[in-house]
Amino acid sequence: MPQSIDDTRRHVQVLPERIGAVAGSEFPGHYPGEDHSWNLQKFKENLITSVQRLTPSTIEFDLVGVDASIANALRRVMIAEVPTVAVEEVYVWNNTSIMQDEVLCHRVGLVPLKIDPRSLNYKPSQQAHPHETDTIVLELRVRCDRKPGVDKSEKDPRKLYYDSNVYTGMMTWSPSGDQARKYKGKEPKPVDQDILLCKLRPGQQIDLHCFARKGVGMDHAKFSPVATASYRLLPHIIIREPIPSEHQEKFKKCFPEGVIEIENDQVIVKNPRKDTVSREVLRHPEFADKVSLNRIRDHFIFNVESTGQYQPQELIPEAISILLSKIKSxxxxLDKLFSSEGQAA
Incomplete structure (x- = not known):
């Protein structure tokens, strides 16, 4: 399997009449001289995945050789069907801050939680009582007081008061049942400890009881494990005629830096991956009919940013597992349908 973008490009077959096509019209006879009947062996040979960039929160990878419908299904599953854990119910025992109860609860509900969703079950029903197998309890108890001995001319609230800012790091886990043993070394907590929830002044306090449960993004955006999940098609730039020497620099500047280079007095496409498909070059009459801007219809460049519940490289296998379970369903x-029809006949 190719490991670099150059290797990936060498494995992609680009036919002129097919460049730019995006829709899934893969059936025999649609393209002259091409047979698009399904062939498992051919599909395996053309399927390529290649990780281009990986950071603690993002991943960029190439998916080559699939239809747009498959790529989009993978994207949609990552956004809406990969489960996470988020605060679903908040019991407000005391809130004397300036922020209304419902606004504060909404902010708490949107906090990404570092809890492995695979360790929890879905709550059986809305009426079911919370259980240690489907509910994680977090508490937020903060009171603001004035610090003694501070100069009266001081204006900085952080120097004047204790706990004037309420952060997600102040949320503490309250284990129940066997959870203390189950999550030993992996205590549930917010992904980011420095998200500001509210501001307090002396005498004000917050006392919340938060019930976190497993859910999916199609039910509420707070359950989505990704901040962004998008893809684009690999640009394909064809230089149909040599670019004259006096126009080469101008031609190069029509594209983002690194896309076009001049080597041996020839204009070459160095890295089409960096192209933003701005079509700036088409504005200039001297380049008319000299260049063609296209995209390879089955080469998808994915960019995925995790919100922290999963490592970014874990999101794709999770989404694929869910797609496979849908196919199995x-x-x-269909097996039940055909078996019932056979019995009726």
Whole structure:
């Protein structure tokens, strides 16, 4: 399997009449001289995945050889169907801050929690009582007081008061049942400890009881494990005629830096991956019919940013597992349908 973008490009077959096509019209006879009947062996040979960039929170990878519908299904599953854990219910025992109860609860509900969703079950029903297997309890108890001995001319609230700012790091886990043993060394907590929830002044306090449960993004955006999950098609730039020497620098500046280079008095496409498909070059009449801007229809460049519940490289296998389970459900349903029809006949 190719490991670099150059290797990936060498494995992609680009036919002129197919460049730019995006829709899934893969059936025999649609393209002259091409047979698009399904062939598992051919699909395996053309399927390429290649990780281009990986950071603690983001991943950029290439997916080559699939239809746009498959790539989009993978993106949508990552956004809406990979489960996470978020605060679902908040019991406000005391809130004398300036922030209304419902606003404060909403802010707490949107806090990403570092809890492995695979360790929890879904709550059986809305009416079911919380259980240690489906609920994590977090508490937020903060009171603001004035610090003694501070100069009266001091204006900085952080020097004047204790706990004038309420951060997510002040949320503490309250284990129940067997959870203390189950999560030993992996205590549930917010992903980011420095998210500002509220500001307090002397005498004001907050006392909340938060129930976190497992859910998916299609139910509420707070359960989505990704901040962004998007893809774009790999740009394909074809220089149809040599660019004259006096126009080469101008041609190069029509593209983002690194896309076009001049080598041996020739203009070459160095890295089309950096192109933003701005089409700036088409504004200049001297380049008319000299360049063609296209995109490779089955080469998808994915950019995924995790909100912290999963490592970014874990999101894709999770999404694929969910897609496979959907396919299995359809197969089981079809088997039951055909078996019932056979019995009726």
């Amino acid at each position: 359809v197969e089981d349903g």
